[in-house]
Amino acid sequence: MATVLAFAETRGGRLRTVALEAATAARGVADALGADVAACVFGPPGVEKEAEALRRHGADVVVCAAGESFARYSPEPFTHLLAEEMARRDPLVAVFPASALGKDLAPRVAARLRVGLASEVTELRVEGGALIAVRPVYAGKAFASVRFASRPALVSIRPNVFQPRENPRSGTPAEAAANPVTISARTRVVAFEEEQRGELDVAEAPIVVSGGRGMKGPEHWQLLEALVEALGPRASLGASRAVVDAGWRPHAEQVGQTGKVVSPEVYFAIGISGAIQHQAGMRTAKVIVAVNKDPEAPIFKLVDYGIVGDLFEVLPKLTEEIRKLRASAS
Amino acid sequence: MNITVCVRRVPDTETRIKIAPDGKGIDPTGVKFVLNPYDEFAVEEALRLKEQAGQGTLTAVTLGGEAAKETLRTVLAMGADQAVLLKGEPSFDGLGTAEILAEYLKDRPLDLVFFGKQAIDDDNMQVPAMVAELLELPCVTVVVELQRKDGVWHAKREVEGGHEIVEFTTPAVIAAQKGLNEPRYPSLKGIMAAKKKPLEEVEVGTAESRVVLERLTPPPERKGPVFIGEGPEAVSELVRRLREEAKVL
Numbered sequence: 346m347a348t349v350l351a352f353a354e355t356r357g358g359r360l361r362t363v364a365l366e367a368a369t370a371a372r373g374v375a376d377a378l379g380a381d382v383a384a385c386v387f388g389p390p391g392v393e394k395e396a397e398a399l400r401r402h403g404a405d406v407v408v409c410a411a412g413e414s415f416a417r418y419s420p421e422p423f424t425h426l427l428a429e430e431m432a433r434r435d436p437l438v439a440v441f442p443a444s445a446l447g448k449d450l451a452p453r454v455a456a457r458l459r460v461g462l463a464s465e466v467t468e469l470r471v472e473g474g475a476l477i478a479v480r481p482v483y484a485g486k487a488f489a490s491v492r493f494a495s496r497p498a499l500v501s502i503r504p505n506v507f508q509p510r511e512n513p514r515s516g517t518p519a520e521a522a523a524n525p526v527t528i529s530a531r532t533r534v535v536a537f538e539e540e541q542r543g544e545l546d547v548a549e550a551p552i553v554v555s556g557g558r559g560m561k562g563p564e565h566w567q568l569l570e571a572l573v574e575a576l577g578p579r580a581s582l583g584a585s586r587a588v589v590d591a592g593w594r595p596h597a598e599q600v601g602q603t604g605k606v607v608s609p610e611v612y613f614a615i616g617i618s619g620a621i622q623h624q625a626g627m628r629t630a631k632v633i634v635a636v637n638k639d640p641e642a643p644i645f646k647l648v649d650y651g652i653v654g655d656l657f658e659v660l661p662k663l664t665e666e667i668r669k670l671r672a673s674a675s
Numbered sequence: 676m677n678i679t680v681c682v683r684r685v686p687d688t689e690t691r692i693k694i695a696p697d698g699k700g701i702d703p704t705g706v707k708f709v710l711n712p713y714d715e716f717a718v719e720e721a722l723r724l725k726e727q728a729g730q731g732t733l734t735a736v737t738l739g740g741e742a743a744k745e746t747l748r749t750v751l752a753m754g755a756d757q758a759v760l761l762k763g764e765p766s767f768d769g770l771g772t773a774e775i776l777a778e779y780l781k782d783r784p785l786d787l788v789f790f791g792k793q794a795i796d797d798d799n800m801q802v803p804a805m806v807a808e809l810l811e812l813p814c815v816t817v818v819v820e821l822q823r824k825d826g827v828w829h830a831k832r833e834v835e836g837g838h839e840i841v842e843f844t845t846p847a848v849i850a851a852q853k854g855l856n857e858p859r860y861p862s863l864k865g866i867m868a869a870k871k872k873p874l875e876e877v878e879v880g881t882a883e884s885r886v887v888l889e890r891l892t893p894p895p896e897r898k899g900p901v902f903i904g905e906g907p908e909a910v911s912e913l914v915r916r917l918r919e920e921a922k923v924l
Contacts, residue, residue: 444835451801453808456770477889483686483692484798494884531843534841537839545836552923576924597854604853610923611917628894648903650903652903652906654909658906659907659909663913667924
């Protein structure tokens with residue numbers, strides 16, 4: 346049977362949400378092509394136990410490479426192993442997450458196999474037996490529909506777009522990868538510096554609260570941090586280019602054309618006027634909420650919900666109401 | 676030290692994108708083109724390394740048409756020693772472009788090859804890692820800090836929720852992220868000097884696209900506001916609507 350491959354990213358031996366998104370996306374394509382899904386999972390010893398969650402999200406086969414040498418991402422061994430696995434299974438399509446790891450690995454695999462890769466895909470469909478991918482270009486100022494002139498068709502999918510969906514498959518035990526030899530790596534991760542707020546990145550968070558120049562200074566960010574806190578562990582902080590360029594916030598938080606492009610369930614734009622390059626980074630959010638004192642700000646053309654007013658009055662009230670709501674719900 | 680920096684000419688971030696009538700590209704009328712913003716960090720880092728080393732050659736390379744010369748002149752004005760225009764058409768995906776670059780680079784002396792982490796037109800974010808793979812070189816992408824301590828190179832790479840510190844050997848490919856440095860502006864003296872620096876042209880033709888563009892479409896329109904309130908009094912109504920109507924709380 347034909348195969349669609351999903352690369353299931355792990356960190357610390359556990360699947361990341363993007364792994365389940367990749368499995369879900371692969372399942373959808375496989376169903377349309379009449380194919381099976383093979384999910385590849387690399388990680389430290391014990392990572393085999395993650396196979397269950399992949400099967401629950403549509404994987405027919407789970408291929409594991411477990412070992413200390415796969416505990417951390419390294420481009421060369423990962424490329425080698427995945428290319429071997431692809432040579433063995435000859436998939437029609439391979440789905441990667443467009444995460445930091447996926448965006449480093451997928452191009453290397455594509456170059457090794459000399460096949461085309463479509464990055465940051467937001468839609469996959471099959472027309473006349475051929476895969477069509479839709480992906481934003483010019484940071485989402487336009488969308489490109491593309492087809493593939495080589496096989497396998499490689500895609501990386503934008504986080505938060507393909508919501509993980511359960512579609513349980515019968516349980517065959519995880520298979521070992523074809524040839525999990527360790528090849529020497531000329532790049533080696535020697536340390537990891539973790540950010541205070543933990544792993545949830547603005548690019549992957551279902552809820553994003555972004556602040557702009559209207560915040561008037563970095564000392565007021567505690568107001569946004571309080572709102573993020575109230576919204577719970579699925580929320581993360583973002584920032585406009587203006588405040589990153591001013592040095593108020595780190596670049597890792599920047600949303601926009603020269604920062605992250607995000608598609609959360611809900612995006613709060615606080616004190617952000619909505620320059621074109623910022624819009625490019627957030628206009629695919631499912632719901633957009635803005636608070637701004639200027640009713641003419643371009644952001645209000647994009648929003649679903651907005652409040653015109655002084656954010657220093659609105660924000661504390663908003664935080665308080667959301668905190669109350671969540672307290673009463675739990 | 677031999678450093679190459681690969682750059683690209685792209686529309687400025689403030690540009691409104693108008694799709695060409697055939698849906699196969701953008702209408703370039705009135706579009707301001709600039710050096711890809713991420714490439715500025717790559718050029719700056721390359722210049723600093725060369726200045727620290729006190730010797731070496733910094734070569735700027737691009738794949739593009741006649742107009743891309745302007746982009747190369749910008750890099751020369753920032754301080755690169757020489758430039759090469761690979762005259763041709765980039766591919767829609769990264770691989771065709773990477774193959775042309777790798778073919779050009781393969782027989783040249785290389786210590787470091789710099790790229791911006793992605794070009795802000797196609798947003799592929801593929802070419803640096805692909806060139807590394809084709810040249811069988813190590814590569815670190817999304818780099819925000821680069822240093823050499825006791826003869827060992829380290830790059831700090833941005834990932835979700837933190838940074839990886841990556842040790843690597845040279846020759847290597849480095850893809851620069853914003854934050855790596857503060858790029859310099861070309862000085863008047865630099866701009867004058869750039870006019871006299873060597874700019875070589877090599878015909879390479881059109882790169883092969885394995886990902887084929889069917890059509891470009893504008894982004895989906897947003898529905899428009901369903902509720903705009905005024906002042907803190909509107910907060911309760913907003914929260915109610917976010918919970919009951921939008922179901923996001």
